[in-house]
Amino acid sequence: MNESVILLSIVSAVGIGTPILLAGLGEMYTEHSGVMNLGIEGMMLGGGVVGFWVSTQHTSLPLALAVGAAVGALFALVHAFLAVTLRVNQIVSGLALVITGTGFAAFIGSLNDSALTYERPLSSFEPVFGEGMRDLPLVGPLVFGHDWVVYLSWVLVAASAFWLFRTRWGLSLRAVGEDPAAADTVGISVTATRYIYTMVGGAGAGLGGTYLIAGIFSNYQHGITAGLGWIAFALVIFAGWRPWRALAAAYIFGVLRNLGFSLQIIGVDIPADFLNALPFVLTIAALILISARSSAARKYSAPSALAVPYSRESR
Amino acid sequence: MPLDRAGAAGAAAQIDRSDGRLGGEAARLTSITKSFYGQAANEDVDFDLRWGEIHALLGENGAGKSTLCSVLAGLYHPDSGEIRLDGEQVELRSPHHALEQGVGMVYQHFRLVERFTVAENLALGHPDTKVLASRKELERQVAELGRRYGLEAAPEAGVWQLSVGEQQRVEILKLLHRGVRILILDEPTAVLTPQEARSLFATMRALADEGRAIIFVSHKLDEVMEVSDRVSVLRDGRMVGSMEIAEADPARLARMMVGRDLAVPDRPRIEAGAPVLSITGLTAAGDRGIEAVRNVDIEVRASQIVGVAGVAGNGQRELAEAIAGLRRIEHGQIFLGGVDITRASPRQRIRLGLGFVPEDRMRTGMAGGLPLPANLALKAYRRPPLSRGPLLSKRAMDDRARRLEHRFDIRGVRWGLPTSLLSGGNIQRAILARELSAGPKVLVAAAPTRGLDVAAIQAIRRLLLEEREAGTAILMISEDLEEIMELSDEIVVLYEGRIMGRLEPGQASPEVLGMLMAGRTVDPA
Numbered sequence: 001m002n003e004s005v006i007l008l009s010i011v012s013a014v015g016i017g018t019p020i021l022l023a024g025l026g027e028m029y030t031e032h033s034g035v036m037n038l039g040i041e042g043m044m045l046g047g048g049v050v051g052f053w054v055s056t057q058h059t060s061l062p063l064a065l066a067v068g069a070a071v072g073a074l075f076a077l078v079h080a081f082l083a084v085t086l087r088v089n090q091i092v093s094g095l096a097l098v099i100t101g102t103g104f105a106a107f108i109g110s111l112n113d114s115a116l117t118y119e120r121p122l123s124s125f126e127p128v129f130g131e132g133m134r135d136l137p138l139v140g141p142l143v144f145g146h147d148w149v150v151y152l153s154w155v156l157v158a159a160s161a162f163w164l165f166r167t168r169w170g171l172s173l174r175a176v177g178e179d180p181a182a183a184d185t186v187g188i189s190v191t192a193t194r195y196i197y198t199m200v201g202g203a204g205a206g207l208g209g210t211y212l213i214a215g216i217f218s219n220y221q222h223g224i225t226a227g228l229g230w231i232a233f234a235l236v237i238f239a240g241w242r243p244w245r246a247l248a249a250a251y252i253f254g255v256l257r258n259l260g261f262s263l264q265i266i267g268v269d270i271p272a273d274f275l276n277a278l279p280f281v282l283t284i285a286a287l288i289l290i291s292a293r294s295s296a297a298r299k300y301s302a303p304s305a306l307a308v309p310y311s312r313e314s315r
Numbered sequence: 316m317p318l319d320r321a322g323a324a325g326a327a328a329q330i331d332r333s334d335g336r337l338g339g340e341a342a343r344l345t346s347i348t349k350s351f352y353g354q355a356a357n358e359d360v361d362f363d364l365r366w367g368e369i370h371a372l373l374g375e376n377g378a379g380k381s382t383l384c385s386v387l388a389g390l391y392h393p394d395s396g397e398i399r400l401d402g403e404q405v406e407l408r409s410p411h412h413a414l415e416q417g418v419g420m421v422y423q424h425f426r427l428v429e430r431f432t433v434a435e436n437l438a439l440g441h442p443d444t445k446v447l448a449s450r451k452e453l454e455r456q457v458a459e460l461g462r463r464y465g466l467e468a469a470p471e472a473g474v475w476q477l478s479v480g481e482q483q484r485v486e487i488l489k490l491l492h493r494g495v496r497i498l499i500l501d502e503p504t505a506v507l508t509p510q511e512a513r514s515l516f517a518t519m520r521a522l523a524d525e526g527r528a529i530i531f532v533s534h535k536l537d538e539v540m541e542v543s544d545r546v547s548v549l550r551d552g553r554m555v556g557s558m559e560i561a562e563a564d565p566a567r568l569a570r571m572m573v574g575r576d577l578a579v580p581d582r583p584r585i586e587a588g589a590p591v592l593s594i595t596g597l598t599a600a601g602d603r604g605i606e607a608v609r610n611v612d613i614e615v616r617a618s619q620i621v622g623v624a625g626v627a628g629n630g631q632r633e634l635a636e637a638i639a640g641l642r643r644i645e646h647g648q649i650f651l652g653g654v655d656i657t658r659a660s661p662r663q664r665i666r667l668g669l670g671f672v673p674e675d676r677m678r679t680g681m682a683g684g685l686p687l688p689a690n691l692a693l694k695a696y697r698r699p700p701l702s703r704g705p706l707l708s709k710r711a712m713d714d715r716a717r718r719l720e721h722r723f724d725i726r727g728v729r730w731g732l733p734t735s736l737l738s739g740g741n742i743q744r745a746i747l748a749r750e751l752s753a754g755p756k757v758l759v760a761a762a763p764t765r766g767l768d769v770a771a772i773q774a775i776r777r778l779l780l781e782e783r784e785a786g787t788a789i790l791m792i793s794e795d796l797e798e799i800m801e802l803s804d805e806i807v808v809l810y811e812g813r814i815m816g817r818l819e820p821g822q823a824s825p826e827v828l829g830m831l832m833a834g835r836t837v838d839p840a
Contacts, residue, residue, distance in 0.1 A: 168438070168446045175428050175439050182426040186440030186493075187411030298430065298475065312390065312409075 009255060009262040011141050015216055016228075017254030018153050019044070019208035023232035024239070024246050025153075025160055026204015030076070031236055032164060033197035034177035034190075036307040037079050038094025040205045041229025042101020047072030047206020049105040052213040052220055065149070065210050072206020073199040075101055080198040084191055087309035102223070109220050149211050153247075160243040173197060177303030180310035190310050205229065227276070231257075234283040240290065240300025253279045337367035340402060341497055341528035342387065342418070347396035349382055354766075356382040357393070358552045364497065369519055369529045371543035371560075373536075373572055375626065375794065379552040380532045381423070384499045387530075388420035389413030400497075411440075419490035420499035423506075425482050427474045427489075433457060434470040437489050457488075464491055466518065480511035487518065498522060499530040504538055505628060516542045534572070534626050536565045536833035550574045569829025573796055582780060587804065588617030591788035592638075592757045597647035599637040607633035609812040610647070615757065615788040620779065622803030623792040626832050630812035631792045632674055635761040638790070639671040640664045652756055665694060670755030672746055674762040674792070676739070680746045683735030687725070688716035690734045691749050723748040724774065740771025747778055758782060761792045776802060796828055810834045 023040050030037050037043075051068020055061060075097060082093040127134060128151060129144040136144065164170040175183040176193045184190050212228065213220050231253055238253075239246035256279055260272045290296045342364040349357040357379045364370050372380045385391045387398065389407035398405055400416055407413045410420070427436050434453040437460070438444040444453075450471075457470035466488045468481055477485065483503060490498060500519070504512045519542060523529050533539050539546055540560065547557040548571040555571045592615040601607030608630045615621045625631055636642035638649060640661035648657045651667050659667070673679035681690050692712045696702050700711040713730075720728055725744045727737055734742065743763065750758060760779065764772040779802060783789055793799050799806055806818040808831040815831045827837050 166447065168444050168448060171431075171435060171439055171444075175431070178428045178430050179426070181424075182428050182436075183440065185410040185414070185426045186489075187409075187414065188440045298473075304430065 005262050005265055007138070007141060009258050010251070011145060012258050013251050013254030014142075014146060014150060015254070016257050017250040018150050019212040019216070020228055020232045020235055020253055021153050021157070021246060021250035022208035022211065023205040023229060024235035024250060025156055025243060026072075026201040026207070027232060027236050028160070028201075028239070028241055028243065028246060029164075029173070029197045029204070030201030031306055032174050032177045032241060032303055033194045034180060034303055034305040034308065034310070035080070035083055035194050035198045035201075036090045036094065037076060037083075037097070037198060037201055038091060038233065039075065039079055039097025039101060039229075040201075040232050041225055041227070042098040042104075043072040043075045043202050043205035044101070044209030044212065044225050044229045044232075045105035045223075046075050046101035046209070047202070048209025048211075048213040048225070049108045049220055051206065051210030053108065055210075055214040061149075061214065064214055065207055068206040068210030068214075069203040070206065072202040072204070072209065074202070076199045076202020076205075077195075079202070080195045083309070084194045084198070087311065090307045090309075098229070105220075106222050109222060147215065149215060157243045157247045164243065174303070177305055180305055180308075181312075184310070184312060205232070208232065231279050234280055237302070238279075238283045238286045240286075241302065242300065252282070256282075337365075337526055339366050340364070341366045341400070343399040344383070344387060345397040345399070347383065347386055347393045347398075349386060349391055349393045355552050357386065360396070360549070360552070360554045362547060362554065362557075364528045364530060365545075366496075366528050367523055367526050368544040369523050369531055369542055371539040371546040372530060372532045372549060373534060373539055373546055373568060374549035375534060375572055377551075377794075378549040378572075380549055381501055382552075383549065384420055384501050384530060384532060387413070387497075388418055388499055390420070414490075414493050414495065417494060417496035418499070419493060419495035419497070420501060421483065421486045421490065421503060423501050425486050427482060427486060429475045430473065432471055432473050433468050433477075433485050436474060436485060437470075437492050441492065460492055461488060464488060464518075465521065466491075478511075479506045480508065480515075483507070483511075483515065484518075491522075495527075497528045497530070499532075501532045502534075503531070504533060504535065512538070534833060536568055536830065536835060539568070540565060548572055565830060565833075565835060566826045569826050569833065573825040573829045583784060585618045585784060587619040588786065590614050590616050591652055592790060593648075593650040594638070595648050595650075597634070597637060597649065598645045599633050599642050600645060601630075601633050606645070607812050608637060611809075611812070611814055613790065613807060613814075615790050617756075617786050617788050618783055619804045620783050620789040620791055620802050622799040622806045623790065623809055624796060624799045624806055624828060624832060625794070625809035625815075627794055629809045629832075631761065631794075631809055633812070634809070635671070635673065635759055635792055638759050639669065639673070665753070668754070668756035670750035670753060670758040670787075672743075672750055672758070672760040672763055674765065676742055676746055677735065681734050681742060684733050686731055687720070687728050687734050687737075687745060688712040690745060691716050691719055691752075694749060694753050719745075719748040719752055723751075723778070738771075740767045740774070743767060743771065743775055744778075747775065751778070751782060755787060758787050758789045759792075760789065762794065763791065764793070764795065764798060772798075796825065799823075799828075808832055 023044055027037060027040055047068040050071045051064045054067045055064035079093050079097050082088040083090045126147065127145055128148050133144040134140045164174065172183065172188045173193060176188060176190050180190045209225065213224055217224060235246055235249050235253060239249045256275055260270065260275045263270055290300050340363060344360065344362040347357050347360040348355060360383055362383065374380045382391060386393050389410045389412050398407060405416060434457045437457050438448060438453050454470035461467040466484045468485050468488065474482060474485065503515060507515060519529055519531065531543055543560050545557060545559055546563055546568065548555040548568060550572060594611060594613040597608055597611045598606055599608040611634060613621060623631060633642055637644050640659060644657055648655060651664065651669060654667055656664050656667060677683055692701050696707060701708060723744045725741050725748065727741055729736060734745065763779065764775050776798065779789060779791065791802060800820050800823060803820055806820060806823055808815040808828065810832065816837060830837055
């Protein structure tokens, strides 16, 4: 009985963990370029609501996800302009983006309530593998039971780890986030790099938002992300700016998110607010642990130029 | 992009042509002018550089050496003037563009990504770096490169693990890896130990002998005499002259560097009183953990101004901070009015009568975002009339600010707006107003007139002299020799954290001061 509850909560953690992971991966790229975008929650909502609307008009989930990502990237473009070109305080700009995205989503959502619920079920969200494989003990539900977006997110994690730490482009990206002057001197465009990866971050948030609304809830309600964007932000820190760690962290956060339900089922009553706070408590704990060891601090700490605007001729 | 390609091809061609043409013209800068915020850092500067030479650029702080180098390195665009590389006129759009033309600069703050390894830093942005280059392969290439130029550095080491001297080697290696033919070194020895400097000089000579042209920025006469082939002297943003090192001698260079004749002005003769500030054997570490102030003894008496001269970065800031209580003292003692304040907190020192004008007036001197009355109250708000218990009296603060505004002639105050909107001179007046209104026994003033216009400079100096007459003991730290000569009753010269010499203003000629500041001892003749 208890094992099946644990298994179930892990499986559902993968579901809620995936949008966090997608948004967090995107933010990870942004922050490696030295830009901090606090607006994930807004970009998830803004991209998600449009992606969801597309999915209600067409049954094509890939199209919906693509549109959601594109809208998220457009929101991020605003942040890039403010933060990179105008060198506005990135905290202010990011928070403004949260408010803007939330308001935008509420507005789109209020246009026509009925349009934003499914008229047709989407075949794309069906599990990828057949029943035979899904029924395998343990690995069945854990590994073969998911829809294709989950597998896509795994591919993206592997690809990101490779891109960031094994390619020339990743080296350039990280150099911009560590020491923009050094990157500039050897011919890497700080501005272009920061614009591109800020938009990549927005795309990740839009992707996560669309999957959350269209894939998990299948309907839109005001404020449906319920703080997942902030958890994605914390995820980047908790994961020490490393993709594989982000994968594990996303599912840990996912388990915590669902822990309330699972605990209720087995008869333990813990306030949901306490559990919802756990991801942030864990992130703070991780920060303390990392900063306590200087070798770890060097490896898993924030890019040195994070949130610092760059200007070549400043003196 | 066709321009870029032509530029790169041109650079390659230049390098070919220049081979075996030692002594030919590598670069020529004509009438370079560059201003920052309306102040000229370079004015109508001409400079030429030959293949195979080490060309020293000598000058005081703010003489425009770094600006001139940054123009040649593509970091700054000159407001006017012309740059020729190997005879061809070029416009250098960025540091990278200059690199493509074969010009590279080692900045005072290295352009290395600290968290990357040596190999990663060399691979970064290099056109030959493969997209999927393996770490092993990169490290092998870098090791080979290091052997070729005799600049060995462990390729797999993180830059953060290297000493400053090693980081500098990596920086030079990085530029050589880029095919740099003109190498600019901006004050490269400022951060090095004497041994490291030796090895740098050997490297510089070897590179010059290969036909590269090297610009060596320094304000240390000995080094310039030792290592360079030619020397050019900048002063106040203008080129004073160039010569072969064979024609140069230290005294002449010192005079060119300092320039003006320094006259001792008339000022009231005051008999100095009892010692108020006594510093004995003071040693303090700099930001990098290396000793920046070494065994310094200074005594300042009432009604006396002791001027601390020296080129910036020789321990002045650390000395001032140690006295103010902002920097830990390793050895030695400081007494204020007979009380040992070596371990006292800044607040205790202030209560004992220490006033402090920090060199960075915008960031350390003022809370720039606060309005003037609040800034002026910073050292007085704990007592009536500005406060009663926990409550501040806004009216008392405003009244006080108006009185001080009038008394210290602070102009351009916009009530309620941030103090940072004031001009530099008025901010400095405001800081002095705050410090002097507290009635200090000792005033430490660091670079009190740096960057101010003539009128403000005169006003600040007058204030300091008045304060001296009022009986305050003043320790004034300044890079401005004129100021040192004009105000000081006694002059102390700091070099690499040590006291190089003590002089009466009457004994101080520009040559003597210049030589002391550049680290040469002078016979007490």
